[in-house]
Amino acid sequence: xxxxxxxxxxxxxxEGENATMNCSYKTSINNLQWYRxxxxxxxxxxxxxxxxxxxxxxxxxxxxxxxxxxSSSLLITASRAADTASYFCATEGDSSYKLIFGSGTRLLxxx
Amino acid sequence: GAGVSQxxxxxxxxxxxxxxxxxxxxxxxxxxxxxxxxxxxxPEFLTxxxxxxxxxxxxxxxxxxxxxxxxxxVSTLKIQRTQQEDSAVYLCASSAGVSIGANVLTFGAxxxxxxx
Numbered sequence: 510x511x512x513x514x515x516x517x518x519x520x521x522x523x524e525g526e527n528a529t530m531n532c533s534y535k536t537s538i539n540n541l542q543w544y545r546x547x548x549x550x551x552x553x554x555x556x557x558x559x560x561x562x563x564x565x566x567x568x569x570x571x572x573x574x575x576x577x578x579x580s581s582s583l584l585i586t587a588s589r590a591a592d593t594a595s596y597f598c599a600t601e602g603d604s605s606y607k608l609i610f611g612s613g614t615r616l617l618x619x620x
Numbered sequence: 621g622a623g624v625s626q627x628x629x630x631x632x633x634x635x636x637x638x639x640x641x642x643x644x645x646x647x648x649x650x651x652x653x654x655x656x657x658x659x660x661x662x663p664e665f666l667t668x669x670x671x672x673x674x675x676x677x678x679x680x681x682x683x684x685x686x687x688x689x690x691x692x693x694v695s696t697l698k699i700q701r702t703q704q705e706d707s708a709v710y711l712c713a714s715s716a717g718v719s720i721g722a723n724v725l726t727f728g729a730x731x732x733x734x735x736x
Contacts (some may be wrong), residue, residue, distance in 0.1 A: 551727030
């Protein structure tokens with residue numbers, strides 16, 4: 510079972526444009542994480558936002574969290590071809606150690 | 621080591637064969653996880669170790685799946701009598717520990733298993 514669900518499932522944009530991905534989850538959380546996965550590789554942690562935070566920045570990444578709507582968004586500004594990857598949100602499941610991943614958004618950035 | 625290392629990267633097995641997948645976590649990482657990722661899906665939790673203790677194996681799909689971490693470092697995921705539905709990428713991840721407030725995982729590149 511998956512706690513988080515991302516939308517859209519797939520997104521294609523031109524290099525230089527911004528990309529926005531959304532994640533919805535079901536139960537209350539302590540924090541939410543975003544990971545990136547390049548084709549054929551493992552997942553790489555991008556950013557963590559805690560439940561008492563509303564927005565967080567890291568380089569070209571901006572993450573927002575709305576606990577009242579149980580949703581988060583990941584914004585990548587000024588996208589590059591190298592940003593082409595799948596992006597997953599992850600929240601704790603029924604235990605603090607168990608990260609539950611959504612089904613991901615596949616982002617294609619066209620040069 | 622510098623990262624999480626998994627081997628083999630690719631494994632093709634005939635239905636009914638046993639396979640063993642190895643994970644070498646980051647040195648000193650207490651927590652180790654195995655996830656299964658089907659094509660086009662997110663990773664699904666299989667099992668969790670804290671040092672050598674397997675604290676949660678609730679995600680293992682059947683009793684054909686077995687994981688161990690006997691000395692609290694390297695872990696092996698074994699699948700007996702493989703079936704076609706076992707075809708997936710098996711991801712190993714480690715973390716410094718969950719008691720620090722947030723469980724941030726470092727993943728290996730995965731072992732892609734294809735069962736013919």
